[in-house]
Amino acid sequence: MSGSHLPGAPVRLRPATGQDADFLADVLLEAFNWDGARHTSAEMLRMPHIAHYVTGWPRAGDFGVVAEDDTGRPIGAVWARTFPADDPGYGHVAPDVPELTLGVLPGHRGRGVGSALLDALVETAARSSVDLLSLSVEDGNPAVRLYAARGFTVVGREGESDTMLLRLAGPTPERPEV
Numbered sequence: 633m634s635g636s637h638l639p640g641a642p643v644r645l646r647p648a649t650g651q652d653a654d655f656l657a658d659v660l661l662e663a664f665n666w667d668g669a670r671h672t673s674a675e676m677l678r679m680p681h682i683a684h685y686v687t688g689w690p691r692a693g694d695f696g697v698v699a700e701d702d703t704g705r706p707i708g709a710v711w712a713r714t715f716p717a718d719d720p721g722y723g724h725v726a727p728d729v730p731e732l733t734l735g736v737l738p739g740h741r742g743r744g745v746g747s748a749l750l751d752a753l754v755e756t757a758a759r760s761s762v763d764l765l766s767l768s769v770e771d772g773n774p775a776v777r778l779y780a781a782r783g784f785t786v787v788g789r790e791g792e793s794d795t796m797l798l799r800l801a802g803p804t805p806e807r808p809e810v
């Protein structure tokens with residue numbers, strides 16, 4: 633994983649590490665506030681159903697990718713983690729299906745960073761033999777076009793959001809269709 637060929641200033645992609653916990657919380661804020669600030673960071677991190685996307689980062693099984701600008705400053709991230717059935721994420725499909733969160737800082741959007749992050753996450757998942765990735769996207773969020781273009785399909789509904797799923801591997805006989 634290294635520099636990607638995006639228009640504008642160079643962008644470097646690298647695996648997310650434990651040092652990125654605070655930045656992932658910033659990106660979580662962007663993802664939940666995609667249509668304008670509804671919550672502050674402090675408020676969000678007090679809400680367990682939101683905070684659990686980053687709590688204890690990284691846990692076993694978590695994986696993610698950070699995009700940096702040419703000065704090494706993080707400008708976007710995507711990561712995936714699984715959730716138990718009794719503490720599901722908004723895009724929960726099954727306890728063994730990682731759910732992803734994606735965001736790019738304002739000012740760095742619209743030049744391919746989000747697409748490059750998502751592609752890198754999918755590559756990382758495939759290398760780790762992860763065969764399904766899920767996500768939740770709220771009605772009206774144009775990010776849905778990015779997900780659909782990458783092969784995610786709608787498999788469920790939670791509140792005012794679609795649950796989308798990407799199948800990285802062919803269906804396996806022991807896994808029920810979702």
Ligand SMILES: CC(C)(COP(=O)(O)OP(=O)(O)OC[C@H]1O[C@@H](n2cnc3c(N)ncnc32)[C@H](O)[C@@H]1OP(=O)(O)O)[C@@H](O)C(=O)NCCC(=O)NCCS
Binds near residue numbers: 741743745777
């Ligand atoms: C969604 C997001 C990560 C996309 O990152 P990005 O770097 O802007 O994405 P790209 O430049 O790679 O564009 C990819 C596609 O995203 C779609 N898209 C996402 N947000 C868009 C917006 N606000 N307006 C128009 N298109 C948008 C477009 O289809 C675009 O493809 P196209 O240019 O071929 O039409 C970024 O806009 C973001 O952080 N948004 C706020 C947080 C958020 O909504 N996260 C997702 C929660 S489900």
